[in-house]
Amino acid sequence: MKTMLFRSFIELTNHRLTSSMLRCFSRSKLSKPLIKPFATTFQLKEFEMSKALSEYEHLHDLFIRELKPGVRVTDKEHQSMVSPVDGVLAQSGNLDNETLFHVKGQTYNIEEMLGTQEAAKPYQNGYYFILYLSPSHYHRIHSPVDGTIIRQWKLGALSYPVNDMGLRYGKKPLSRNYRLITEVKVDGKQLAIVKVGAMNINTIELTHEGNSLKKGEEMAYFSFGSTVVLLFEHGLISDVDLKENKEVMVGQKLANLDRKEETS
Template sequence: MLKPVYRLLIELTNGRWTSGILKKFAQSNLSRLVIPSFSRVYKIKENEMEKKLHEYPTLHEFFIRRLKVGARVTDAGPDSAVSPVDAVIEDIGSIREDRIITVKGKSYSISEMLGENKAGKYSGGTYLIFYLSPSHYHRIHSPVTGKVADQWVLGLKSFPVNKWGLKYGKDTLSKNYRSITEVRHGYAAIAIVKVGAMFVNSIELTHEGDQLEKGKEMAYFTFGSTVILLFEKGKFELDKSIKTPAHIKVGERIGTLM
């Protein structure tokens, strides 16, 4: 009964005024009253949460909740790449030599997604798209251990990036607000593209310094959104067990860095 209401509220975050109003509500003390129903509707696994349900003062704090220590286990392989989020892997594919990826039958420009000066190195490589729904844990962890080579933001407002947004939206992955971190592991560069899904684009970076450790937190979303990983040609081998759509958790192995 309540799920259509919450779905409507999430869709309203794509307007300037409505998203601002909803953001204020989510950060207000009044919003704590809806936390129990939100948790019930989206079947949140409360036993994994760092705090008890009643300890979250606002819906915003609940949405960006942390998990208990040990709730997620990171693959220990020295050259493994892992999932940066709890999500559904909606799409996996090759980046064409003309710097295009095709998702849900639509073509996206890597040049627009990353910026023209960054796109070339990923031609012929591999992309993975991770979609986060409101039911997911919304903190983002590093998929590899390495050094941050660059970090930048592109885009302005945002539109939905769920499977319907990917199929029917207008260039959501390459035009939405996005925060991009490029990390280097040995000889391999990996682009971590965090795509905003609301007009108030809250992608908060939490890591400090220029070193990332596999499985450690690096950022968080305040609403459901999408993470895209881009790997260079010949530098990544996908785990053969992964078939889309694939439900996956932070720290689970997605492949091997070459």
């Protein structure tokens, strides 16, 4: 019953008109009076921001804020894989039965997440990370590795919330929400960076040009809190030693990659 009520409420409020209205409001000067209360409510760290709160023109400007140079330091070890976002490491582990993982009582199949069996094939029996961003977090996404972009594609349309309630009672939001997938070659193996949209302000914007990625380099931004799922081909990831539900920051080492010198 709780699941049915939650989904019914979301479906009544999560449609194009509502999303469009919220998007327009967040990008208008009408939202500026909400900047300070938003920052207070979510305990934003103004000392990290590239400009003062008073300089943001609207809420969207604050959502996609940049940080001061040097506030985040990217781990320089050649073998390290780093967090692409500020957020919470909600879960990580090996994929079960080649393509499955489980979150909050729901089973996800990466074939559904990536769109096709062919797209999922490189990640069978691989490893995954789920990184959740709340409205309080810095919303820009950075590359977790040095590598080469193979392709990028979009799937899904509307989005359920990706917070605890959404993951428990939504319709598998990590694999059905609007999402933008970037596939990266790392030493002949593959990594999929799945950027999952959040309810209503359902926008993911790419900021990176070209196919070459450097670890720590900015790739994109969310317009509101959301989730990043990292999928690693079997044998690419090792030495994961992090507790779940732990806060992580952009550039922080999450694991090691079994890297060799990259070849074309």
